[in-house]
Amino acid sequence: MRRDPSKKQPEATRRTVLQSAGALAAGLLAQSATTxxxxxxxxxxxxxxxxxxxxxxxxxxxxxPIFGAEEEQAVLDLLRNPGYGPIAALEAEWKDYFQAPFVKAQCNGTSAIAAMFFALDLPPGSEIMVPSYTFFASIVPMRIFGLVPVFVDVNPRTLNFDVDDAKRRLTKNTKAVFPVHWMGLPCAMDDIGDFATEHGLTVLEDVAHSPGASLKGKALGTWGRMSIFSYQASKPIPAMEGGMGMYQNREDYERATTFGHSDLPGSFPANSPYRKFEGSGLGLKYRMNPMAAVLARAQLRKLxxxxxxxxxxxxxxxxxxxxxxxxxxxxxxxxxxxxxxxxxxxxxxxxxxxxxxxxxxxxxxxxxxxxxxxxxxxxxxxxxxxxxxxxxxxxxxxxxxxxxxxxxxxxxxxxxxxxxxxxxxxxxxxxxxxxxxxxxxxxx
CATH class of the missing domain: 3.90.1150.10 (Aspartate Aminotransferase, domain 1)
Known part of the structure; x- marks a missing residue:
């Protein structure tokens, strides 16, 4: 049956045809070159x-990383006018970029993960499912809070969290899942979310490798209750060091922030249970270096x-x-x-x-x-x-x-x-x- 040329070809169909044609051309080229x-x-x-x-x-x-005139000027401006303003500016730009309700800059991705685990407020012995195929920072901070990693396999053709394997490792103590979007490739967050909802689990995300990637048009980092990003020098948004926590609700944001930022609880609403900890915080200092913030701002614009x-x-x-x-x-x-x-x-x-x-x-x-x-x-x-x-x-x-x-x-x-x-x-x-x-x- 001939296609009516007056009718617009559906985009998905046209894309499929173009991709097939491209693959065929690549295959013919490879066959010729191999010969x-x-x-x-x-x-x-x-x-x-x-x-x-x-x-x-x-x-x-x-x-x-690649830094140019924009980064050099931003660093020079900060040296001439020292202050912590760039941190708040980065947070505002990050919220806008990812359409996130709450964010908190941290001194590195590992501290963002530690603050996230603290924000969970889980009893000791609670299990968090996480791939073994990851950097230590995705797992080791659990031990500080008495949490227990449940090692989940990865799909050997994606290097990402295997939901089917997670189902086999579920126990009565499992409270959360923490997939890692590996080397820029999104995890199947819809499938992970369905699994988590069925079993009452909290969904977290490690987006250190994958800022700007998405699933179904929804940015990675916005699928889970909380997520983290890294600005370490090798990452897609390099600031030499630094991290960001992203939160979908105010209570998580306030608890995570109070853990590592003694100066910020006073900015919380009057009814916040964490406001009283201004001046002491809850134990650590995770403030981002403002030099990292100016680098991250410049890199975010280029992402x-x-x-x-x-x-x-x-x-x-x-x-x-x-x-x-x-x-x-x-x-x-x-x-x-x-x-x-x-x-x-x-x-x-x-x-x-x-x-x-x-x-x-x-x-x-x-x-x-x-x-x-x-x-x-x-x-x-x-x-x-x-x-x-x-x-x-x-x-x-x-x-x-x-x-x-x-x-x-x-x-x-x-x-x-x-x-x-x-x-x-x-x-x-x-x-x-x-x-x-x-x-x-x-x-x-």
């Missing part, structure tokens, strides 16, 4: 490397443009090389909008590729590609969690096959923070050349 690559010797065997751009220039392409540019460049490479048998990238739903952070992670299915990850990485490195066999330190395997002396209740140390599989199959590539079309092309050629010699690599 051509078969005539060239691998660099491992004395051939000319596919990547001719020097390592120094490759490193520059991944440089981060969307940088995220969009980074995604576009990664897509040019990944859409081409994932046409190669056995090479896949993290699964993303069509209603998710992601960003990339720190590394471009892919996975190798050795059976489909016909050779091992170690052989792939070795061959790519010889071709000049900055590839690694990506492995992340799993928290549940560290000594801290196996020593009951440090915990109100000792955590259960589980088997997490998804996390182990991720560490066996992941391949790390650089995330380029500047436009490098020539490098994208040379990396694609290197992959295609390696795949053209799959049979030889299978024997190594």
């Amino acid at each position: 051509q690559g078969a005539t060239e010797s691998l660099a491992l065997q004395g051939g000319t490397p596919a990547v001719t751009i020097p390592s120094r220039k490759q490193a520059e392409a991944s440089r981060w 969307k443009a940088r995220n969009d540019e980074g995604v576009a460049q990664v897509r040019k490479l990944n859409e081409r090389i994932t046409q190669l048998p056995g090479l896949v990238e993290p699964t993303i739903r069509s209603d998710m909008s992601r960003l990339y952070y720190s590394s471009n992670i892919l996975f190798l299915d050795e059976a489909k590729a016909g050779f091992s990850r170690n052989a792939l990485v070795k061959a790519l490195q010889a071709e000049g590609v900055k590839a690694t066999a990506h492995r992340y330190r799993l928290q549940h395997k560290l000594p801290l969690y196996q020593d009951a002396a440090w915990w109100h209740h000792a955590p259960v140390i589980p088997e997490l096959p998804g996390s182990d599989e991720a560490n066996r199959t992941a391949v790390g590539l650089p995330y380029w923070t500047s436009a490098v079309p020539e490098l994208v092309e040379q990396y694609a050629q290197a992959f295609e050349k390696v795949w053209a010699h799959r049979k030889q690599l299978a024997e190594t």
Whole structure:
């Protein structure tokens, strides 16, 4: 049946057609290039490397953080007019950007997490579900409040919180879930929310890797009752150090703020149970450095443009090389909008590729590609969690096959923070050349 040209084609249909056409074109290009690559010797065997751009220039392409004239002027202005005003200004801009009712800047992401756990006001022995595939800061502050981590597996094709595994680990003491949006990819917060609602659990979010990403048009960090962000130097909004807590209700905001800010309870409403703690707070000092605040403000203004540019460049490479048998990238739903952070992670299915990850990485490195066999330190395997002396209740140390599989199959590539079309092309050629010699690599 012929389509009536006078009728507008639905956007979703048109997008699907364009994506299919793009994938087909990438596949044909990869097939042609792979065939051509078969005539060239691998660099491992004395051939000319596919990547001719020097390592120094490759490193520059991944440089981060990037500060320019705007940041320099902001720092200079603060030095000339010292004060804490930039912190309040950052908080106001953050609330506006994320449409959040309450936020509180902190000295780093870890302190934002600690304040969030304190705000939960849970009895000792309460369990919080969290992935083991994360940085220690997502978990270790629990021990200060007598909370117990329940290690949840990740989906080995997303590196994110596995809801099905969480269902298997639920106990009568489980009170909250704390998914981590890993490397810019959103967790399935709708599924996590349904699970939490069914069992009366509080939803928290670690958005340290993923500011600006969204699910169903809703920003990450606004799906949970509370969330945290990090401004550490490697993060998408780098301020050298710093963090932000985001809260959906006033009581959480006031309790979290009082924990680490002795000067702010006096600003709370007269009926606040925390107002009386002005001048003492509840134990710690988590104030953000105003120098970090001015850097974070400047970086926030650039966030969307940088995220969009980074995604576009990664897509040019990944859409081409994932046409190669056995090479896949993290699964993303069509209603998710992601960003990339720190590394471009892919996975190798050795059976489909016909050779091992170690052989792939070795061959790519010889071709000049900055590839690694990506492995992340799993928290549940560290000594801290196996020593009951440090915990109100000792955590259960589980088997997490998804996390182990991720560490066996992941391949790390650089995330380029500047436009490098020539490098994208040379990396694609290197992959295609390696795949053209799959049979030889299978024997190594």
